[in-house]
Amino acid sequence: MVYTCHWGLVGAGDISELFLQDLLAVPATRGVTDVAHKPVAVAARSLDRAKTFIATHVPDLKDSIKAYGSYAEIVADSTIDVIYIGTTQSTHYEVARLALRAGKNVLCEKPFTINSKQAEHLAFVAKEKNVFLMEAVWTRFFPLAIEFEKLIHEDMVIGPIRRVSTDFSVYCPADPSFRLYNLEAGGGALLDLGLYALMWMFLTCYKHPDNHRSNPDVVKAVSLKSPRNVDETTAITTLWSKPKILCMSTCSLMMDSPSECDVIIPIHGSRPEKIIINVRGEEDIRDGRKVNDRYPIQDCVLSMQIMDEVRRQNDFKFPDALDFVEDY
Ligand SMILES: NC(=O)C1=CN([C@@H]2O[C@H](COP(=O)(O)OP(=O)(O)OC[C@H]3O[C@@H](n4cnc5c(N)ncnc54)[C@H](OP(=O)(O)O)[C@@H]3O)[C@@H](O)[C@H]2O)C=CC1
Numbered sequence: 581m582v583y584t585c586h587w588g589l590v591g592a593g594d595i596s597e598l599f600l601q602d603l604l605a606v607p608a609t610r611g612v613t614d615v616a617h618k619p620v621a622v623a624a625r626s627l628d629r630a631k632t633f634i635a636t637h638v639p640d641l642k643d644s645i646k647a648y649g650s651y652a653e654i655v656a657d658s659t660i661d662v663i664y665i666g667t668t669q670s671t672h673y674e675v676a677r678l679a680l681r682a683g684k685n686v687l688c689e690k691p692f693t694i695n696s697k698q699a700e701h702l703a704f705v706a707k708e709k710n711v712f713l714m715e716a717v718w719t720r721f722f723p724l725a726i727e728f729e730k731l732i733h734e735d736m737v738i739g740p741i742r743r744v745s746t747d748f749s750v751y752c753p754a755d756p757s758f759r760l761y762n763l764e765a766g767g768g769a770l771l772d773l774g775l776y777a778l779m780w781m782f783l784t785c786y787k788h789p790d791n792h793r794s795n796p797d798v799v800k801a802v803s804l805k806s807p808r809n810v811d812e813t814t815a816i817t818t819l820w821s822k823p824k825i826l827c828m829s830t831c832s833l834m835m836d837s838p839s840e841c842d843v844i845i846p847i848h849g850s851r852p853e854k855i856i857i858n859v860r861g862e863e864d865i866r867d868g869r870k871v872n873d874r875y876p877i878q879d880c881v882l883s884m885q886i887m888d889e890v891r892r893q894n895d896f897k898f899p900d901a902l903d904f905v906e907d908y
């Protein structure tokens with residue numbers, strides 16, 4: 581029997597459009613025949629915007645996808661199983677609380693929140709409401725990432741890992757109206773791009789079988805800030821003791837990653853050579869799991885904790901309204 585997952589999309593921006601197109605891809609094309617996806621509604625801060633989004637991007641479905649003019653309305657829709665949050669990071673904490681408290685499963689775009697305390701709070705609310713919660717770091721689910729972990733940790737194709745460098749950098753002209761150069765929008769390289777560099781660090785060092793999921797012993801970071809006070813470039817050194825690994829993770833808005841690919845993992849000595857495409861993950865909701873095995877919410881909190889520390893060391897502060905954590 582085919583299980584159909586009913587989605588509500590919050591935010592009518594660029595990533596929501598890409599996510600919607602992915603939702604509409606036929607699951608059989610990636611070998612999945614027992615799960616289907618149905619976009620039920622899109623919400624924007626204005627009804628016109630939500631309607632225009634649907635009419636522009638999925639004109640054939642304009643009569644079957646509902647448009648909502650507020651986020652509060654979409655989370656109250658009882659026909660929706662999962663809320664996808666595709667708004668700017670400055671709003672994730674607030675929108676996720678709204679959706680979780682309405683009893684909805686939540687898939688929230690990266691960066692999950694502005695700080696780790698907010699992430700912990702959301703994990704708490706999800707547990708209390710007994711619903712699924714995950715940060716949408718799609719890269720973690722790439723067949724490349726899964727194969728990569730197997731090759732380095734199980735097959736040990738490059739032997740012991742001693743030194744790792746991970747990077748994700750995208751050149752973005754310093755346009756003050758662009759969200760990444762805007763402190764109020766939760767901008768900067770660290771939260772937006774650095775989290776991918778840290779993700780490869782997590783797969784390599786944190787998930788190393790000898791590490792037993794401990795945090796790095798040392799986190800040292802330097803950031804170069806833009807005139808608008810967001811970090812344009814950040815370099816994070818982590819030292820791990822079991823096994824002994826030195827990892828350098830970098831991100832920048834001032835230059836592209838030094839290769840054709842989005843994320844590079846030049847593990848000194850060798851690197852993965854083969855990519856097999858087969859993305860999965862939707863079974864969690866169908867089977868009633870509240871946490872994804874491959875990306876448990878606790879790992880997301882740890883990644884946010886490292887970013888908190890990087891910001892602390894570099895006096896990189898967001899406005900108080902963004903860093904705010906509700907008492908609970
Ligand atoms: N996984 C991935 O590969 C990618 C993820 N992202 C993530 O997706 C999120 C959105 O990015 P992107 O789609 O590029 O951004 P856009 O600017 O295109 O869209 C952001 C949306 O946020 C909504 N929004 C709600 N509150 C605010 C506010 N106060 N200020 C501005 N916008 C607001 C707007 O929704 P409304 O329509 O309701 O007005 C807008 O449509 C970011 O967190 C980003 O990190 C981005 C790119 C790639």
Ligand SMILES: O=C1OC[C@@H](O)[C@H](O)[C@H]1O
Binds near residue numbers: 750772773
């Ligand atoms: O997640 C992302 O990946 C691609 C980048 O260009 C974008 O800024 C970022 O949000």
